[in-house]
Amino acid sequence: MSQYQRLFLIAGPAMRHTPALERAVALAKATGAVLHIAVFIEDVDILGLMSGNKKFREICQQENQKWLQDEAQLIRGNGVTVTTEVVLARDVLKEILQHVKDLQPDLVIKDVHHESTLKRVFVTPLDWHLVRDCPVAVHLVSEVRCPLPRVVVAAVDLSHPEHQITDLNDRIILAAKRMASQCNAELHLLHAFDPSQTHISDAGAGAVTMPGFSADVRRALHKSFNTLADSCHVPSERQHFIEGSPAKVMSDFAAHSRADVFIMGDTHRKGLHKLLGSTTEHVLYKVPCNVLAIKGQVDQLG
Template sequence: MKEYKKLLVVVDPTKDKQPALERAVALAEKNQASITVFLSIFDFSYEMTSILSAHEREAMRKGVIDQRVAWLGDLIAPFTRNGMEIQTQVVWHNRPFESIINHAIEGNFDLIVKGTHEHDKLKAVIFTPTDWHLMRKAPVPVLLVKEHDWPVGGRILCAVNVATEDPEHQALNGKVIEYAQSLAAQFDAKVHLVNGYPGTPVNLAIELPDFDAHSYNESIRMQHEQRVQYLASSYEIPIEACHVKEGLPEDVIPELAVELDAELVILGTVGRTGLSAALIGNTAEHVIDSLNCDLLAIKPDGYKSPLQEG
């Protein structure tokens, strides 16, 4: 069973309520884990003030950090009073995602837990650039937390990719399911699998008048169903918990999450950087803007962050 012994919780200094910390405490209680509450701060004005000496600027930065350390102390007090082991860390860094990932690597953390923003008017989740960088570049799993509760007897939805027989994708499917089953055992939840398959290409139907779109669709659907069911049977997941739907994963996954009232979606993500990241993205990045529940993003085994390769 996958255990989380060291949790790195990224807090939002602009919010009174910290759902990421509450979620991490629930996980820590199940795993007898330690928590480090982490805050990365930076104020460009302190760096640019020419009137102050380097020593004075350093003193001002230290003053801001000390204020935040005191604030974190108040934040964690309700939990530490109950015996929870929680440490705090405040760093001055102009790129929050780098400071988070570096701290996670140096401290051998098992999981990064971070809250996300919800737009009040449209109730749409707004993911910050930091969230996107963490999903792309963090070598440890990243749990992005929303307000949705984790009820007893809930549902965890695994997004699997069976469109290819590539060994790396197959291994990542297995890893996603193993993480799901571990959390399901801890929170008495049910594991479901979801897979989206492509519909008939429009150009084929237009260019080939005799093309049987219905038969083509049925063939693709059956192929995906067989592969998902085979995968499910390998992990003793019942057939009725397998969901194969026509459509793009970024549409199918959020729709099913709402339909099942899932508390968590788990998916594998590959870390793209540079031009390919800007042009291609990946399923995780397309899905996150539509989800109404938590998202756990997992990298393939052996993945190295670009920050580790520098």
């Protein structure tokens, strides 16, 4: 049985072809999944002016419905079962999450929407909210070199097992293997070793680093990585243990390789970690590639 039975594409109201649309159609065709496409139009009320402009909203909805109908006809011509709808909503995120609950899709697909750094200080973008709150895997697409991914990268984290769900790496690898198999793509395994995180906590001095400690940690993690890669039957030329912060490592790797999609785990945290955002969230704005976020559970760190 295919990994995907139902795909849910969140389309924008601009009525144009996008990388996410191309990826969703290609995945649906390759896996035989049913594709549901929804356009969410934000019902903005600026100084009360929009609330009375019923005709404007109706025209916007009608234009999107016509566009979706035309697109659906073309998609069905490729042998894909597709349904469409246009939704007018005051709270777009809430409406999307309700759709996910009702549709029970295997995968949510959406184009990456880039926000300025300054705006992200005050407003958490919709993409971040989806990664945090959506109960199913989210595939955020920035570009497609091929409709189907040709190089799938499972980005595992071995550095803080006590802070993570023990089976999260297994689920990342399983999702990557299934996507690679169904898309006839190469499977790569990647771990970013961040030396800045190799410290131990001392009650009197805070976080300190002992001489040689970083090198010992690196050797231990590299050994664990090799064991994991071998158990997954990933050939040595597709194993990548690279030093650096995760966002920089993945950004450089994407820029110098043929990587189509990074499959990562998203583990929620509380307190300062939640304010700063997860690695997955920050990678969205630094990696010239597509991200598929596998859900983790809430980390109880304060």
